[in-house]
Amino acid sequence: MAEPAESIFYNEVMDRTAIKQLISKLISRFGITYTTHILDQLKTLGFREATPEAISLGIDDLLTAPSKGWLIRDAEQYANTSDKHHDYGSLHAVEKLRQLIETWYATSEYLKREMNPNFGVTDPSNPVHMMSFSGARGSTSQVHQLVGMRGLMSDPQGQIIDLPIQSNFREGLSLTEYIISCYGARKGVVDTAVRTSDAGYLTRRLVEVVQHIVVRRTDCGTTRSLFLNNLGGSVSQHRLIGRVLANDIYLSNRCLATRNQDIGTSLANKLLAHKAEAIPVRSPLTCESILWICQLCYGWSLTHGDLIDVG
Numbered sequence: 001m002a003e004p005a006e007s008i009f010y011n012e013v014m015d016r017t018a019i020k021q022l023i024s025k026l027i028s029r030f031g032i033t034y035t036t037h038i039l040d041q042l043k044t045l046g047f048r049e050a051t052p053e054a055i056s057l058g059i060d061d062l063l064t065a066p067s068k069g070w071l072i073r074d075a076e077q078y079a080n081t082s083d084k085h086h087d088y089g090s091l092h093a094v095e096k097l098r099q100l101i102e103t104w105y106a107t108s109e110y111l112k113r114e115m116n117p118n119f120g121v122t123d124p125s126n127p128v129h130m131m132s133f134s135g136a137r138g139s140t141s142q143v144h145q146l147v148g149m150r151g152l153m154s155d156p157q158g159q160i161i162d163l164p165i166q167s168n169f170r171e172g173l174s175l176t177e178y179i180i181s182c183y184g185a186r187k188g189v190v191d192t193a194v195r196t197s198d199a200g201y202l203t204r205r206l207v208e209v210v211q212h213i214v215v216r217r218t219d220c221g222t223t224r225s226l227f228l229n230n231l232g233g234s235v236s237q238h239r240l241i242g243r244v245l246a247n248d249i250y251l252s253n254r255c256l257a258t259r260n261q262d263i264g265t266s267l268a269n270k271l272l273a274h275k276a277e278a279i280p281v282r283s284p285l286t287c288e289s290i291l292w293i294c295q296l297c298y299g300w301s302l303t304h305g306d307l308i309d310v311g
Contacts, residue, residue, distance in 0.1 A: 016135025027305045028265050055127045062147045062170040063122055065114040072149070072166055075107040097162055101152060104164040108151040112144045146170055150177070153184045215310050216292035219260065222246075224286040227278040235279065240268040242300030244307075246280040260296055262307055 014022065026035040082099050085091035091099075119129035128146070131137040144151075150165035150173075165177040173181065225246030228235045240263045249256040251274050257267055263281075271279055287297035301308040 220294040225280040
């Protein structure tokens, strides 16, 4: 159900996540129809501005972080120290491998974290930076392999090879590094093919199990509920939004929300702000209906941001 309309003003750089949050707010405040018109304007604006920008990718746009050199030197020194301890007999081979993996993993992660500040300082309008960190194309991991280091690879058995690939695609791989990376590339192709078929089969089985469950009535009248324990602020907003309260919520003799009230963004924020310890919510698991499910136990249809339609 759309909440009372309030104007929303943004004057900041928005990435993919921020756009998603904006769309959710628009739907909850203005409803689907009005949001559609706004998104049409947003789409037109995006295409109009992207056309003269003419974003393209060249090899000079791949900027390696200046800190890469000393980071790798530090990691190599630590690895050499581990080798010496192993040669002296004071370090087991398994422990040596674990330390080596931890060292290079930490180096790779630190280098990955350095990418965004490096792009921001040297060239904020860099095409790689804009495409990756806006969420339009490519992930942080892919950019890391382009301008950082490829890092540790797996062998055909799935074991991590203790020789990390220190180069990136911008600098070019040595023959040894190329051979090592071939293992991972082939494994990735095979895994993708296997996962695709597995996902399809799993989807089919899930649909087979639940296809007879239809929303047939508004309320089954159940008194059972699930409790979302908010001790220490462990319940996040997205776990509350779309659910229906099973009992009245009181705070110091004041009723915050009533039974069978669906939880929107404002109510979720209110419940979290007042630190309600246990929030009773209805769930399909506690629905009293046997051959179907009721509207209140199901909750919101996240497509429309409102209670699911009966039928």
